[in-house]
Amino acid sequence: MTAATDIASSAVSVDAVVLRVGADGAEVLIHRRAAEPFAGDWALPGVLLGAGERISDAAIRAAGKAGVSAAAVDGVGQLVVFDEPHRDPRGPTLSISAWVAVRGFEPSDPETARWVSWEALPPLAFDHTRILADVRPVLADKLWRDLTFTAALTGSEFSVRTALDVTRSLTGSDVDRGNLNRTLKRIAVRSDRESSSGVGRPGALWRWP
Amino acid sequence: MTAATDIASSAVSVDAVVLRVGADGAEVLIHRRAAEPFAGDWALPGVLLGAGERISDAAIRAAGKAGVSAAAVDGVGQLVVFDEPHRDPRGPTLSISAWVAVRGFEPSDPETARWVSWEALPPLAFDHTRILADVRPVLADKLWRDLTFTAALTGSEFSVRTALDVTRSLTGSDVDRGNLNRTLKRIAVRSDRESSSGVGRPGALWRWP
DNA sequence: ACAAAAGTGTTAAAATTACACCCATGG
DNA sequence: CCATGGGTGTAATTTTAACACTTTTGT
Numbered sequence: 309m310t311a312a313t314d315i316a317s318s319a320v321s322v323d324a325v326v327l328r329v330g331a332d333g334a335e336v337l338i339h340r341r342a343a344e345p346f347a348g349d350w351a352l353p354g355v356l357l358g359a360g361e362r363i364s365d366a367a368i369r370a371a372g373k374a375g376v377s378a379a380a381v382d383g384v385g386q387l388v389v390f391d392e393p394h395r396d397p398r399g400p401t402l403s404i405s406a407w408v409a410v411r412g413f414e415p416s417d418p419e420t421a422r423w424v425s426w427e428a429l430p431p432l433a434f435d436h437t438r439i440l441a442d443v444r445p446v447l448a449d450k451l452w453r454d455l456t457f458t459a460a461l462t463g464s465e466f467s468v469r470t471a472l473d474v475t476r477s478l479t480g481s482d483v484d485r486g487n488l489n490r491t492l493k494r495i496a497v498r499s500d501r502e503s504s505s506g507v508g509r510p511g512a513l514w515r516w517p
Numbered sequence: 518m519t520a521a522t523d524i525a526s527s528a529v530s531v532d533a534v535v536l537r538v539g540a541d542g543a544e545v546l547i548h549r550r551a552a553e554p555f556a557g558d559w560a561l562p563g564v565l566l567g568a569g570e571r572i573s574d575a576a577i578r579a580a581g582k583a584g585v586s587a588a589a590v591d592g593v594g595q596l597v598v599f600d601e602p603h604r605d606p607r608g609p610t611l612s613i614s615a616w617v618a619v620r621g622f623e624p625s626d627p628e629t630a631r632w633v634s635w636e637a638l639p640p641l642a643f644d645h646t647r648i649l650a651d652v653r654p655v656l657a658d659k660l661w662r663d664l665t666f667t668a669a670l671t672g673s674e675f676s677v678r679t680a681l682d683v684t685r686s687l688t689g690s691d692v693d694r695g696n697l698n699r700t701l702k703r704i705a706v707r708s709d710r711e712s713s714s715g716v717g718r719p720g721a722l723w724r725w726p
Numbered sequence: 727a728c729a730a731a732a733g734t735g736t737t738a739a740a741a742t743t744a745c746a747c748c749c750a751t752g753g
Numbered sequence: 754c755c756a757t758g759g760g761t762g763t764a765a766t767t768t769t770a771a772c773a774c775t776t777t778t779g780t
Contacts, residue, residue, distance in 0.1 A: 487770065487771085506779075508778060
């Protein structure tokens, strides 16, 4: 008998905090649950962790349940484990939360999956509201300090506007453009220029070294 | 059928990084494994997480395997999840690492369990050497910033000497006494005095607010 | 010309770092 | 009185923060 079959452990799920950079800065992907419990409710995409499966692989699989293809994923990382015994009505289930950075994905059906800003989150199934509340400061702390996370989120090239929006959306407060520009000068490199946004002076693009 | 029984998930263990403040600063408790695999080898105390069991409870239970009574535990907290599929020869097993701060425990048999400094760690079973290496900077980061962790580790009253030793043992480098004193002035409060250590000028004791 | 957005400069405050010097105790 | 360890002071550097001013674009 093996360790994987002879013990009565909690089930283990991986709940994905799928992030992209949108108009409101960092946005979270939520989808409507197809199965019970909480069928039809908005929730973070989650899967049960398979035997021997890596957490990052499970997180990508979870993002897939909301329509995200593995090719659209730029990075994954673990966050916090939630172990409250009654968080799942089916029985004790651990939730390992993980961030998944995604680029270029738009849900086909906005009734089934959609991007939401951190300020406009609807009520979510399970303890997912709590998960997002707990996880937001962790993400804010990683920003501009954990370069793996930050680069995955921003993509290879990004504007100062993007940087400002992402920071504000995760920290909840405004940041100074000049100061953030100096931070970028320390940790990133400039490339060409860009405007496209329309009005105003075009800004530089930043890349990761 | 419930979520806890119908899936083929990895087993979940909680491995305790049991810490105390000793002569070398923060020290880790290791014990000899009683069962296979790695029977007789030094390892972190670990347990399989029971269904519905809290991670902190499992961590205390794990510390108990090395002889620590629950009453000696001052605090517990989760650290990192290790998910490498071959880390346990019995089969895929997650390891949730957790810190456990302990006061006033001395192993009865030094051949079965002992406190070791971070510099003098013997080879450990499983990936436990790797776990400690990964976890040390996380603990160093928590020190003097996560007050729950710090207070549990130092105990209610501690000297500057203790503070210095703990910092050096976790960061690996020396800290300035004057500067650390000022940090304490910001986050803690003084009480009376103490010497007992013998030689040298007696120092103040610090307490948590 | 004007508004909007980006770039740069300046300055004050705070934190970090590295020392230096003086004080209290045991032997 | 001297070695050992503790407390306080100081100064240079770096980081953080807040704000002002200039530049480039579209309308």
